[in-house]
Amino acid sequence: MIIDMLNDFVHGKLKCDRAQRIIPNIRALADAARKKGIPVFYCNDEHLPLDTYEMKLWGPHAMKGTEGAKVINELTPAESDYIIPKRTYSAFDGTGLDRALKGLYGGKGANTVILTGLHTNMCDRHTAYDAFVRDLDIVVVEDGVDAFTESDHVSGLDYMTKIYGAKVRKASEIIKEIED
Numbered sequence: 047m048i049i050d051m052l053n054d055f056v057h058g059k060l061k062c063d064r065a066q067r068i069i070p071n072i073r074a075l076a077d078a079a080r081k082k083g084i085p086v087f088y089c090n091d092e093h094l095p096l097d098t099y100e101m102k103l104w105g106p107h108a109m110k111g112t113e114g115a116k117v118i119n120e121l122t123p124a125e126s127d128y129i130i131p132k133r134t135y136s137a138f139d140g141t142g143l144d145r146a147l148k149g150l151y152g153g154k155g156a157n158t159v160i161l162t163g164l165h166t167n168m169c170d171r172h173t174a175y176d177a178f179v180r181d182l183d184i185v186v187v188e189d190g191v192d193a194f195t196e197s198d199h200v201s202g203l204d205y206m207t208k209i210y211g212a213k214v215r216k217a218s219e220i221i222k223e224i225e226d
């Protein structure tokens with residue numbers, strides 16, 4: 047899963063300088079997954095002005111139909127990828143993502159989610175909660191997720207590890223495993 051790697055989150059309204067380091071790692075991981083037929087999901091904020099809970103806190107960002115809501119050029123989705131628009135922190139919240147995951151692999155469904163994108167302590171963490179309660183194993187890509195500050199990033203990783211049993215791995219380790 048590639049969460050919120052959108053213009054507004056990387057370059058725009060909620061610019062996160064630390065996002066730069068994760069872009070090549072996410073790209074390499076997504077390419078390796080596609081080659082092996084592992085589905086890639088883009089989970090993208092696509093807000094309406096009605097989403098006052100987030101508008102009040104963050105101001106308008108990733109508004110539906112704007113440039114800011116588009117995936118950054120460096121990570122343009124492939125035709126075979128799945129695009130899941132979302133309006134809250136969690137990629138599962140009212141999006142049908144769980145149904146999509148259950149339909150994978152000829153209806154056998156996915157048993158693991160691999161999380162990348164922004165932010166470790168917000169959308170990644172909330173998505174991890176929803177994966178946890180659906181009994182999915184969670185892998186968080188240490189160098190494929192990030193947050194505004196190092197402490198936000200570390201606290202997010204720590205929380206997902208302790209509370210959801212997430213495994214924290216480097217992109218290169220996962221790529222090696224996929225390719226073997």
Ligand code: ZN
Nearest residue numbers: 091093100134
């Ligand atoms: Zn948002």
